[in-house]
Amino acid sequence: xxxxxxEPDGMTNFLTVLDISFKTATILIxxxxxxxxVKIFKLKSEKDENEKEKxxxxxxxxxxxxxxxxxxxxxxxxxxxxxxxxxxxTNLSDTKKExxxxxxxxxxxxxxxxxxxxLLAVDESLYEEIKNDADNLQSHITDTIFDGGVNxxxxxxxxxxxxxxxxxTKTNIIKKLFNYRG
Numbered sequence: 001x002x003x004x005x006x007e008p009d010g011m012t013n014f015l016t017v018l019d020i021s022f023k024t025a026t027i028l029i030x031x032x033x034x035x036x037x038v039k040i041f042k043l044k045s046e047k048d049e050n051e052k053e054k055x056x057x058x059x060x061x062x063x064x065x066x067x068x069x070x071x072x073x074x075x076x077x078x079x080x081x082x083x084x085x086x087x088x089x090t091n092l093s094d095t096k097k098e099x100x101x102x103x104x105x106x107x108x109x110x111x112x113x114x115x116x117x118x119l120l121a122v123d124e125s126l127y128e129e130i131k132n133d134a135d136n137l138q139s140h141i142t143d144t145i146f147d148g149g150v151n152x153x154x155x156x157x158x159x160x161x162x163x164x165x166x167x168x169t170k171t172n173i174i175k176k177l178f179n180y181r182g
Contacts, residue, residue: 054182060122061180065115072114077170080107084162087145087152097145108138126180130173137169 083103086096111134119127144150144161152158 057122057182058180061119061126061177064121065118066177069115069118072111073173076107076111076115077166080104081163081166083107084141084166087162088155088158090153092153094146101142101145104138104141108134123180123182126176129176133169133173133176137165140165 083100086092086100089096112131116127116130116134119130141162144152150157150161152162
């Protein structure tokens with residue numbers, strides 16, 4: 001009878017180490033997979049929450065501001081344009097200019113109270129952007145009214161300094177509202 005063939009001790013050790021390495025690698029791969037599944041789940045949940053918050057803010061903007069206050073925005077620009085048309089009168093006195101400017105200031109206060117103050121409930125940065133646009137328009141109009149070198153009774157000059165600025169500001173504010181993403 002012949003004796004069973006035995007493997008050398010070095011080969012047995014090598015196979016044992018290889019088997020342990022394979023099992024360890026399998027465990028590590030499973031652990032990494034579990035970690036990444038949890039990480040991806042958390043990231044997706046955070047993204048979903050952020051999207052829900054953006055959708056909520058957009059809905060607030062639509063409901064609180066646009067549905068109820070946009071009419072005041074358009075009415076403001078109609079009234080302001082009507083008031084500013086008086087500046088086309090030749091040789092307008094400083095008293096009349098002051099009266100027009102005071103009326104315009106009251107219109108801007110009304111715009112703030114009836115339109116863009118409600119934006120604070122939705123987004124403070126959007127409020128600040130629109131407030132700055134309105135403030136810049138008011139400053140520009142006041143500076144233009146009292147600039148002695150400007151003849152607003154000259155239609156092209158009135159159009160350049162008043163009408164175009166009104167249209168640009170109105171369009172810019174509407175763009176900001178339209179582009180709001182929460």
